[in-house]
Amino acid sequence: GRSQKKEVAVSLATALSNETVAEVARNHAEELAPHLPTSDDPARELSETVRTPQFRQAADTLGHALQTGQLGPVVAQFGMDEATVGSANQGDIRGFAANLTKAEGGEDAAKTQ
Amino acid sequence: MTDAGSWCLIESDPGVFTEMLRGFGVDGLQVEELYSLDDDKAMTRPTYGLIFLFKWRQGDETTGIPSDKQNIFFAHQTIQNACATQALINLLMNVEDTDVKLGNILNQYKEFAIDLDPNTRGHCLSNSEEIRTVHNSFSRQTLFELDIKGGESEDNYHFVTYVPIGNKVYELDGLRELPLEVAEFQKEQDWIEAIKPVIQQRMQKYSEGEITFNLMALVPNRKQKLQEMMENLIQANENNELEEQIADLNKAIADEDYKMEMYRKENNRRRHNYTPFVIELMKILAKEGKLVGLVDNAYQAAKEKSKL
Numbered sequence: 001g002r003s004q005k006k007e008v009a010v011s012l013a014t015a016l017s018n019e020t021v022a023e024v025a026r027n028h029a030e031e032l033a034p035h036l037p038t039s040d041d042p043a044r045e046l047s048e049t050v051r052t053p054q055f056r057q058a059a060d061t062l063g064h065a066l067q068t069g070q071l072g073p074v075v076a077q078f079g080m081d082e083a084t085v086g087s088a089n090q091g092d093i094r095g096f097a098a099n100l101t102k103a104e105g106g107e108d109a110a111k112t113q
Numbered sequence: 114m115t116d117a118g119s120w121c122l123i124e125s126d127p128g129v130f131t132e133m134l135r136g137f138g139v140d141g142l143q144v145e146e147l148y149s150l151d152d153d154k155a156m157t158r159p160t161y162g163l164i165f166l167f168k169w170r171q172g173d174e175t176t177g178i179p180s181d182k183q184n185i186f187f188a189h190q191t192i193q194n195a196c197a198t199q200a201l202i203n204l205l206m207n208v209e210d211t212d213v214k215l216g217n218i219l220n221q222y223k224e225f226a227i228d229l230d231p232n233t234r235g236h237c238l239s240n241s242e243e244i245r246t247v248h249n250s251f252s253r254q255t256l257f258e259l260d261i262k263g264g265e266s267e268d269n270y271h272f273v274t275y276v277p278i279g280n281k282v283y284e285l286d287g288l289r290e291l292p293l294e295v296a297e298f299q300k301e302q303d304w305i306e307a308i309k310p311v312i313q314q315r316m317q318k319y320s321e322g323e324i325t326f327n328l329m330a331l332v333p334n335r336k337q338k339l340q341e342m343m344e345n346l347i348q349a350n351e352n353n354e355l356e357e358q359i360a361d362l363n364k365a366i367a368d369e370d371y372k373m374e375m376y377r378k379e380n381n382r383r384r385h386n387y388t389p390f391v392i393e394l395m396k397i398l399a400k401e402g403k404l405v406g407l408v409d410n411a412y413q414a415a416k417e418k419s420k421l
Contacts, residue, residue, distance in 0.1 A: 008412065008419045009415060010408065010411045010415050011411055012391075014410075014414055015411035016395075020403065020407070021398065021403075024397060024401060024403065032393060032394065032397075035390035037381045037382055037384070037385035039381065049390070052382055054382040054385065054387065055382075055387055055390075058386075058391055059391055062388060062391055074392075078389075078392050093412075094412060096408075097404045097405045097407075098405055100395060100404060101399040101400075101402060101404055103399070104396055104399040105400060108402070109401050109402025109403075110403075110405055112402065113403060113406050
């Protein structure tokens with residue numbers, strides 16, 4: 001069920017709209033390109049994306065949906081595991097990040113950050 | 114997904130309006146943002162109308178005189194989400210200039226609605242599938258089929274347009290019964306000069322009440338005008354003494370092209386569903402062990418903010 005603790009509202013746009021993420025995005029152009037709006041210059045579109053108001057708005061809306069327990073069904077459709085979906089259903093964004101990291105095998109990499 | 118008949122919420126900036134004109138098939142016009150009423154760079158003449166956008170509140174008084182003159186095309190606003198489009202069309206219906214072509218969709222609407230009363234005109238507009246389709250092509254992104262409740266309340270924005278007809282200036286407000294006569298001007302006078310005090314007063318009132326507002330102008334297609342000027346200059350440039358002016362025009366045309374390209378890019382992004390991108394990005398960040406740190410930073414930032 002939902003956590004009763006009053007958590008602050010995290011802005012997913014704040015988490016994702018920065019140079020760190022922009023660089024990761026550039027390094028993964030092949031995986032991300034299919035999900036971009038069509039453009040004449042996909043490389044440029046990708047490098048501009050995380051700074052655009054449209055991306056930020058989407059991130060914040062999804063972040064809000066996640067923290068209000070509405071995103072469970074959506075992330076389930078994207079093939080995330082039970083623990084990760086569970087965090088989403090509980091509105092737990094930090095739990096979501098931790099579980100997704102575990103599922104994607106990023107725990108060791110996380111230790112070196 | 115929308116039902117047949119429903120109008121989506123759209124952004125309402127010069128980029129959307131200018132592209133919307135294109136979507137309707139209008140030729141010879143564009144919409145420019147005004148940073149002040151003295152912004153003559155933006156208000157290329159002839160300026161066909163002004164669009165005033167503000168957060169609506171009840172009991173907003175006006176100083177105009179209601180007019181039911183038959184030479185004014187005026188339609189009531191019948192659907193909240195259509196307010197921007199409705200205001201723009203109200204304005205367009207009163208533009209008469211050989212350099213301006215309204216295109217099939219709007220000409221058909223005008224022909225159909227011209228003999229009807231304002232309320233019926235409004236309903237005709239909101240029932241027009243073609244107009245609604247163009248409007249909805251600018252809808253804000255929907256994130257999957259879920260009706261995800263956003264965090265902020267939707268602000269109630271309202272649009273009012275100012276248009277010169279004959280030697281008078283009218284305020285067209287789709288939520289009022291009739292057009293309002295707000296200024297008069299002499300034939301040789303620039304109607305903008307006549308309407309400035311009226312709008313300035315309104316801007317002042319809103320500034321004092323801390324109500325956000327925005328002003329835009331409906332102007333001739335700038336690139337077309339620049340290209341006409343270019344042709345004239347080239348023809349007159351017998352001894353190459355006009356090279357500098359021609360270079361300036363080239364730059365101005367390039368600026369317009371760039372601006373239109375930015376509008377297209379923005380609208381393209383507005384229509385795009387970023388959900389798959391965000392999810393895929395988070396998976397990649399998770400795999401690289403960066404996601405937890407980033408979310409944590411944002412959490413700390415939110416915590417700090419909440420203490421203020």
